[in-house]
Amino acid sequence: MDVELRHLRAFVAVAQQLSFTRAAEQMLITQPALTRTVKQLEAVLEVSLLDRDSRHVELTAVGAEFLERAQQVLVAVDQALASTRERVTVRMGFSWLLPDPWAQGTLTRFERATGSRVSLVRVDDPLVGVVQGRIDVAVVRGPVDGGSPARVVHLFDEVRVAVCSADSDLADAEQVRWDEVGRWPLVVNTVSGTTGPWSWTGGGRPTEVVETHNFDEWLESVAANRGIGVVPEVAMRRNIHPAVRFIPLIGAPSSPVSIAFLPDRLPRLMRRFVEAAVDSARDRG
Known part of the structure; x- marks a missing residue:
């Protein structure tokens, strides 16, 4: 059997704690499993790294020397892993x-x-x-x-708002109700839009739908006064297009x-x- 990192980590934990119980708690494993791992390491190396009895644990002279080298190896491995992870x-x-x-x-x-x-x-x-x-x-x-x-x-x-062309008769409205949206053609982004005819469970469902396939098509269609749209209010804070206006939407379900x-x-x-x-x-x- 070859020496593995788990053997080194187990030994270093016990050597630092001078307790199998505390080391097992630190490593989140059972004490018998930790003891077996340390014994496997000693068997591979054919040396005693720890003197232990029922009341205490101490490093042997060989164990003290090995501890320093094992810690150096683990630090180098951890640094290599951290360096790689930073590139992800x-x-x-x-x-x-x-x-x-x-x-x-x-x-x-x-x-x-x-x-x-x-x-x-x-x-x-x-x-x-x-x-x-x-x-x-x-x-x-x-x-x-x-x-x-x-x-x-x-x-x-997110809270929804209505959006329309600056040329729309809705542009000067102070607000519009959710059940009134169906009075206008609804511009829908069929791929990633958040609002479509499916969003209405009660009255007011739009009967005329203008389909687009991405955000840019949707936005330009609204700006060209092909219909109105419904979007999360984040769009209102971004000045997404000079030719559109945002209207507070009353009673709309959140997105x-x-x-x-x-x-x-x-x-x-x-x-x-x-x-x-x-x-x-x-x-x-």
Whole structure:
């Protein structure tokens, strides 16, 4: 049997604690398992590294010398792993306008905690991008099909607003009710939009729909007065187009925001990313 890192880590833990009980607690393993691992190391080396009886544990002379070398090896390995991990980039996909300040908070938290970087990738359908492996994690707005293999974590809900052309007869309105939206043609992004005829469960469902296939097509269609749109209010804060106007929308259901990822893709980093995303969502209130 060859010496493995688990043998060195077990021995160093016991040598530092001078206790199998405390070392086992530190390593989150059982004491019998830790004892077997240390005995395996001594058997491979054919030396006694520790003197132990029922009341105490001490290093032998050989054990004290070996401890120094083992610690050097573990430090070098940990440094090599950390250096490699810092080069890992997590690809975060989004279809349009990331929620703020959630996005900025999440990226800052994650990068400070892991040393890894996040690259932002604009894709028309982020959920499909995750499943196909083109991105590692996706910001998804709206409900998610339960048949997707991706794991979905809901973060928060966004308020919806109406958006229309500056030439629309709605442009000067102070507000519009959700059940009034159907009076105008509804411009819908069929790929990544958050609002469509399916969003109405009661009255007021739009009867005329203008279909587009990405955010830019949707925006230019609204600006050209082909109909009105409904979007999360983040768009209102970004001055997305000089030829559109935003109108407060009364009685509209909120729009969910989630992140989606494949559980077996970068599991350690995804766990840290989810933690950062949830913490930032909590700060958002």
